Amino acid sequence: MDPIKHPTDREAIEEILEVGRRMYGRQYVASNDGNISVRVGENALWTTPTGVSKGFMTKDMLVKTDLNGHVLFGSRQPSSELKMHLSAYRENAEIRAVVHAHPPYATTFAAAGISLDKALLQEAVVQLGCVPVAQYALPGTAEVGESIRPFCKTYNGALLAFHGAVSWGENLSQAWHRMESIEYYAQVTLYTNMLGKERLLNENQVDQLIALRPKAGVKSGGRPKT
Secondary structure: OOOOOOOOHHHHHHHHHHHHHHHHHOOOOOOOOOEEEEEEEOOEEEEOEOOOOOOOOOHHHOEEEOOOOOEEEOOOOEOOOHHHHHHHHHHOOOOOEEEEEOOHHHHHHHHHOOOEOEOOOHHHHHHHOOEOEEOOOOOOOHHHHHHHHHHOOOOOEEEEOOOEEEEEEOOHHHHHHHHHHHHHHHHHHHHHHHHOOOOOOOHHHHHHHHOOOHHHOOOOOOOOEO
């Protein structure tokens, strides 16, 4: 029996529209960038359509597909990046939602090819962990999905080389909050680098923070560098 309850179609649609508005309002995407999906069954998910701003979506625009990407309901085509979402769902059965965006600070690190993997922030160690950089892949291709597969069980998100960021979770709220955490982590990391003074948590402090993960519902994330 599946230990995680799937949201209803209505719940998934409402959640996607809300996160889309937040994503656009936070300037994590420009134009029609980004995509969101929520799994609603063993072989069904709702996702955002191609060619639509995430801040101006309506429920009739969303698309329901199976885990092979075949449209089950909706008049539009899903985002070409759906392949990446499907790869995450196939790789880790506990993933129930995926968020892809281009938040400026995180995307800066993605463009530079620099992982977010240092023990700079208490909250990041507990809630997020490390954020590796996935290898370069042409947008919209199956290679994007392949590029994140190695990270779907061990981490809570990844940077996409020269592209943006992706996060996942057991529900859309968790996946979205992880995207916010990735961007904040990137921002503080950049500012710390600009100051020219980096202080990292020590080994014992990181051990204590990682021990808090189960209480926070965090099952992965890796160990940031000290």
